[in-house]
Amino acid sequence: MKLELGHFHVKEVTFGESTRFEDGVLTINKEEALAVVREDEHITDADLVIARPGEEKRIVPVKEAVEPRCRVNSKHNNYFPGVTGTELYQVGDGRSHALKGCSVMGVGKHWGSFGDGLVDMSGKGAEYSYFSQITNICLVADTDEEFERHEQQKKNHAIRWATHRLAEYLGNCVKGLEPEEIETYDLPPITKRDSSVNDLPSVVYVIQTMTQMEEEGYNDLAYGWDLNKSIPTLMHPNEVLDGSLIGGSFMPTSSKWATYDYQNCPTIKSLAAQHGKTLNFLGVITSNLNVALIQKERSALYVAQIAKTLGADGAILAEQGYGNPDADFTACYVALEDAGVKTVGITNECTGRDGRSQSLVSMDPKSDAIVSCGNVSELIELPAMKEVIGELEALGRDGLSGGWAGDEILGPSVREDGSIIMENNAMFCGDQVIGWAQKTVREF
Amino acid sequence: MKKAICYINQFFAGIGGEDKADHAPEIREGVVGGSMAINAALQGIEVTHTVICGDNFMGSHREDAIQQICGMLEGKEFDLFFAGPAFRAGRYGVACGEISKVVQERFDVPAFSSMNDENPGAEMFRKDMVIFEGGKSAAAMRTDAQKMAAYASRVIAGEAVGSAEEEGYFGRGKRHMIYDESLKPAADRAVEMLIAKLGAQPFTTELPIPKTDFVPIAKPIKDLSKATIAIINTGGIVPVDNPDRIQSASATRWGRYDISKMDRLKGGEFKTIHAGFDPMMADGNPNVILPLDVLREMEKEGKIGKIHEYFYSTVGTGTTQKEAARMAQEMIPPIQEANVDGVLLVST
Amino acid sequence: MPVVQLANLVPVAKTTGTNRIVPGFAIPYPLGNPEMTEEQQHQMRRHRIEVCLDALTTPIEEQTVFKVKI
Numbered sequence: 001m002k003l004e005l006g007h008f009h010v011k012e013v014t015f016g017e018s019t020r021f022e023d024g025v026l027t028i029n030k031e032e033a034l035a036v037v038r039e040d041e042h043i044t045d046a047d048l049v050i051a052r053p054g055e056e057k058r059i060v061p062v063k064e065a066v067e068p069r070c071r072v073n074s075k076h077n078n079y080f081p082g083v084t085g086t087e088l089y090q091v092g093d094g095r096s097h098a099l100k101g102c103s104v105m106g107v108g109k110h111w112g113s114f115g116d117g118l119v120d121m122s123g124k125g126a127e128y129s130y131f132s133q134i135t136n137i138c139l140v141a142d143t144d145e146e147f148e149r150h151e152q153q154k155k156n157h158a159i160r161w162a163t164h165r166l167a168e169y170l171g172n173c174v175k176g177l178e179p180e181e182i183e184t185y186d187l188p189p190i191t192k193r194d195s196s197v198n199d200l201p202s203v204v205y206v207i208q209t210m211t212q213m214e215e216e217g218y219n220d221l222a223y224g225w226d227l228n229k230s231i232p233t234l235m236h237p238n239e240v241l242d243g244s245l246i247g248g249s250f251m252p253t254s255s256k257w258a259t260y261d262y263q264n265c266p267t268i269k270s271l272a273a274q275h276g277k278t279l280n281f282l283g284v285i286t287s288n289l290n291v292a293l294i295q296k297e298r299s300a301l302y303v304a305q306i307a308k309t310l311g312a313d314g315a316i317l318a319e320q321g322y323g324n325p326d327a328d329f330t331a332c333y334v335a336l337e338d339a340g341v342k343t344v345g346i347t348n349e350c351t352g353r354d355g356r357s358q359s360l361v362s363m364d365p366k367s368d369a370i371v372s373c374g375n376v377s378e379l380i381e382l383p384a385m386k387e388v389i390g391e392l393e394a395l396g397r398d399g400l401s402g403g404w405a406g407d408e409i410l411g412p413s414v415r416e417d418g419s420i421i422m423e424n425n426a427m428f429c430g431d432q433v434i435g436w437a438q439k440t441v442r443e444f
Numbered sequence: 445m446k447k448a449i450c451y452i453n454q455f456f457a458g459i460g461g462e463d464k465a466d467h468a469p470e471i472r473e474g475v476v477g478g479s480m481a482i483n484a485a486l487q488g489i490e491v492t493h494t495v496i497c498g499d500n501f502m503g504s505h506r507e508d509a510i511q512q513i514c515g516m517l518e519g520k521e522f523d524l525f526f527a528g529p530a531f532r533a534g535r536y537g538v539a540c541g542e543i544s545k546v547v548q549e550r551f552d553v554p555a556f557s558s559m560n561d562e563n564p565g566a567e568m569f570r571k572d573m574v575i576f577e578g579g580k581s582a583a584a585m586r587t588d589a590q591k592m593a594a595y596a597s598r599v600i601a602g603e604a605v606g607s608a609e610e611e612g613y614f615g616r617g618k619r620h621m622i623y624d625e626s627l628k629p630a631a632d633r634a635v636e637m638l639i640a641k642l643g644a645q646p647f648t649t650e651l652p653i654p655k656t657d658f659v660p661i662a663k664p665i666k667d668l669s670k671a672t673i674a675i676i677n678t679g680g681i682v683p684v685d686n687p688d689r690i691q692s693a694s695a696t697r698w699g700r701y702d703i704s705k706m707d708r709l710k711g712g713e714f715k716t717i718h719a720g721f722d723p724m725m726a727d728g729n730p731n732v733i734l735p736l737d738v739l740r741e742m743e744k745e746g747k748i749g750k751i752h753e754y755f756y757s758t759v760g761t762g763t764t765q766k767e768a769a770r771m772a773q774e775m776i777p778p779i780q781e782a783n784v785d786g787v788l789l790v791s792t
Numbered sequence: 793m794p795v796v797q798l799a800n801l802v803p804v805a806k807t808t809g810t811n812r813i814v815p816g817f818a819i820p821y822p823l824g825n826p827e828m829t830e831e832q833q834h835q836m837r838r839h840r841i842e843v844c845l846d847a848l849t850t851p852i853e854e855q856t857v858f859k860v861k862i
Binding site for chain 1: 447493591607608609610615616617618620621622623624625627628629630631632633634635637638639641642643647649650651653654691692693694696719721722723724761762765766767
Binding site: 534656657658659661662663664665666668671673681696720721722723724725726729731733735737738739741742747748779780785786787788789790791792 | 807833845
């Protein structure tokens with residue numbers, strides 16, 4: 001498969017009469033954009049607010065982030081097959097255009113849930129989320145999804161799907177334009193590679209997607225399919241980069257990977273950069289994080305089998321989540337090592353507020369090479385911001401994984417003056433195990 | 445100017461060697477012998493007093509020595525405490541650790557020491573305080589004193605400090621998150637680590653795997669038909685109004701609920717508040733986590749003597765070991781008072 | 793006082809150092825199974841609890857995972 005990703009670097013986003021991209025400026029016709037959002041009648045209220053890096057803005061509760069994209073020279077108009085539109089087809093081959101340096105961010109106007117998070121656009125808080133570094137076009141919306149209004153776990157379907165549609169709508173404005181640069185991901189079939197490439201150590205990238213909920217509507221999707229109901233499978237890296245995977249709505253958010261993260265997966269890019277030089281990048285094994293031990297063991301067994309069948313010498317294994325998913329991570333790591341596949345893990349830790357808890361709930365001496373991206377329970381205290389996009393109260397009120405209504409010692413997460421205290425757990429996609437993280441955990 | 449108090453042994457105070465190791469604690473104003481090197485290296489801090497104690501005195505009369513020294517420190521204003529450097533002197537190292545640990549807790553000031561990695565005091569007290577890795581002998585006095593004094597000066601001034609490895613002290617088992625814009629992204633760190641591992645080159649994991657803690661094995665119950673069994677769960681089963689406001693994740697609270705008049709837990713009366721999994725099944729039938737129904741049957745059949753009249757509940761997801769251990773410590777007394785013989789712990 | 797831990801995540805129970813371990817069926821329902829009838833679930837629950845109680849009366853030398861049949 002050969003994927004050409006045409007880049008359009010967005011330097012400014014404004015509202016105007018027509019939706020267009022010119023000289024680095026993305027102009028949005030708000031009415032037209034909101035009409036796309038309102039195609040779903042469950043959206044009862046919607047607005048667009050721009051948050052730029054360096055601005056004194058705090059966004060919460062954030063549910064999803066998506067990079068605006070479109071397909072070029074394709075007979076299909078829906079960018080996320082199986083999720084938006086009706087056509088199901090293979091992605092990862094051909095040309096797609098992307099508005100770089102920005103995301104469409106789905107934000108609750110009022111209500112948050114366990115897997116929602118917070119993003120600060122400046123100050124100390126901007127160190128904790130990748131999304132602090134890019135311009136976020138925030139879709140701030142409310143819905144009539146009464147069945148889950150006061151549930152801690154929400155599917156957030158209307159807002160998340162509106163985010164995907166809006167990203168598609170904005171992406172379409174660069175469909176006919178010539179990109180400033182083109183990134184090419186050309187990875188031939190495994191058996192059709194030059195001997196110079198075949199002689200290099202071959203590696204797979206294993207992603208443990210979020211599939212903790214039994215009921216549909218919460219989990220990560222591949223081409224619209226709930227990955228809870230799958231066994232690990234092989235995917236072409238280009239498919240991951242080109243809209244086949246959708247982030248879910250369940251995981252404590254610092255551990256979560258948004259759709260934007262899959263679209264831009266830095267570990268795939270880093271492996272692709274080494275392909276043909278130091279490594280032979282075989283592909284991506286998509287695994288899951290189900291809730292019964294036998295399912296975890298079965299997935300580990302399949303991952304090891306696929307790696308072994310492909311003849312992989314090495315693997316990078318990335319865990320989305322912590323707590324019981326640590327058991328999947330360690331089981332998979334051990335299965336790969338036992339199959340003779342030299343493995344490096346990427347994960348975050350839960351060492352407690354005092355840093356003294358065991359890092360992962362399940363560990364094995366065989367997992368001897370791990371890149372650590374954060375401590376979910378690290379306490380973070382941040383001053384008030386001038387503007388809040390969404391509703392600050394949600395952090396403490398709605399059961400976000402890193403917020404609380406009251407605490408005997410620390411008081412409430414959200415204080416009257418607008419300052420906050422929270423666990424890293426609630427930083428939107430904060431631990432960036434997908435590969436961005438310029439964070440780690442060290443012993444003090 | 446902030447104030448520091450130092451602790452040194454009889455040898456470094458110039459009182460004498462082994463023959464003077466029984467020297468009883470005393471406190472002198474200003475610097476004495478070994479504390480001079482520390483004072484010289486401090487920034488914005490001065491050593492106001494030096495405590496001197498013989499190593500054998502501390503070793504053989506620990507309680508007495510600690511009590512005497514604390515008495516001497518009572519009423520003195522100080523912001524930090526130094527002990528040593530102790531190099532490879534074992535008794536001195538242990539003494540430094542003993543006194544520092546108590547001073548930290550009682551006077552709420554940070555304590556700093558320096559020891560060689562072969563000093564048994566380092567392993568014994570590294571979790572409790574900052575102990576710099578020091579030289580083998582007094583030849584390293586200036587460097588060792590300099591290291592801990594410079595670090596302490598930065599801590600007291602509120603400056604940013606690095607990890608144990610970066611600073612050169614023995615890790616205290618506290619793992620914290622750091623952000624460093626000069627750090628390569630995780631993706632690149634992982635790929636580099638993989639290339640090194642594949643090429644049998646050295647690499648350093650960022651998450652060293654600790655050894656498993658084992659719990660001593662308890663003796664089994666002799667006669668089940670006479671035994672009282674208590675049920676604890678970490679699946680967050682509570683009465684529907686969650687009267688103890690147990691948190692759905694990262695719990696610090698627990699509750700116990702009277703089941704003495706129930707044959708089973710009913711959906712609608714009990715539910716799970718655990719945020720880490722799909723609650724549907726447990727809300728419908730809480731016995732799938734807290735199996736009162738089958739235990740009650742067994743009690744009626746005489747297989748077990750009695751079910752303890754309360755069940756105990758908290759939430760396991762994101763809950764740290766420290767909090768979990770504390771909650772367990774709090775649950776134990778009422779369970780023991782009820783003469784419980786065995787515990788069924790259900791975790792989710 | 794002996795403690796038996798019924799847990800689906802046996803590796804976690806092992807890592808924590810529990811000595812008497814009995815496997816649970818799944819994380820959200822260690823003693824239930826949505827695929828089974830109420831009666832089957834009750835049987836399974838009773839069986840696993842019997843194994844737990846046996847575990848409490850069994851002398852062990854090392855960390856032990858007791859086997860369940862259903």
